[in-house]
Amino acid sequence: MYKDAKKERYKETAKEIAAVIDGEPNVIARMATVSNILHHAFDHYFWTGFYLVDPEKPEELVIGPYQGTMGCLRIPFGKGVCGAAAAQLKTQRIEDVHAFPGHIACDARSQSEIVVPVVDRKGALIAVLDVDSDQKAMFDEIDQQALEAIIEQSFGK
Numbered sequence: 001m002y003k004d005a006k007k008e009r010y011k012e013t014a015k016e017i018a019a020v021i022d023g024e025p026n027v028i029a030r031m032a033t034v035s036n037i038l039h040h041a042f043d044h045y046f047w048t049g050f051y052l053v054d055p056e057k058p059e060e061l062v063i064g065p066y067q068g069t070m071g072c073l074r075i076p077f078g079k080g081v082c083g084a085a086a087a088q089l090k091t092q093r094i095e096d097v098h099a100f101p102g103h104i105a106c107d108a109r110s111q112s113e114i115v116v117p118v119v120d121r122k123g124a125l126i127a128v129l130d131v132d133s134d135q136k137a138m139f140d141e142i143d144q145q146a147l148e149a150i151i152e153q154s155f156g157k
Contacts, residue, residue, distance in 0.1 A: 010146035013041040032065035039067035047132040072106040080104035085115035085128045095137040114139040116147050
């Protein structure tokens with residue numbers, strides 16, 4: 001997908017997400033909608049979903065709304081790409097997940113991944129958005145900027 005076309009697709013997708021979740025206060029409903037719309041908007045998305053901070057185990061992520069094949073049920077902070085994003089509160093963009101130290105292979109077909117932290121209005125981590133591709137190096141700066149913006153628009157201030 002050409003860069004301009006990808007940017008335009010993200011722009012349209014962000015508008016669609018905003019329109020659908022407008023006025024919806026339930027965070028799980030918002031996450032389900034975001035993961036569904038994103039997953040179906042891009043051909044290179046193999047798995048798209050959220051891992052939520054478990055309120056009973058605050059150093060662990062538990063699977064939330066997603067689209068795609070079976071996901072891992074739990075991921076400790078600091079383990080794998082999702083755990084790294086949660087521990088560092090920083091987006092992780094990985095070209096080859098099999099080269100990532102401590103990678104957790106929920107589905108061996110996943111080849112590249114981007115994970116964006118989701119923080120609440122107080123700045124506390126509530127989840128991470130995880131997007132996997134079954135092809136290497138499928139996520140670039142355009143994906144990162146767009147996904148971070150969509151997360152901010154959908155769950156931020």
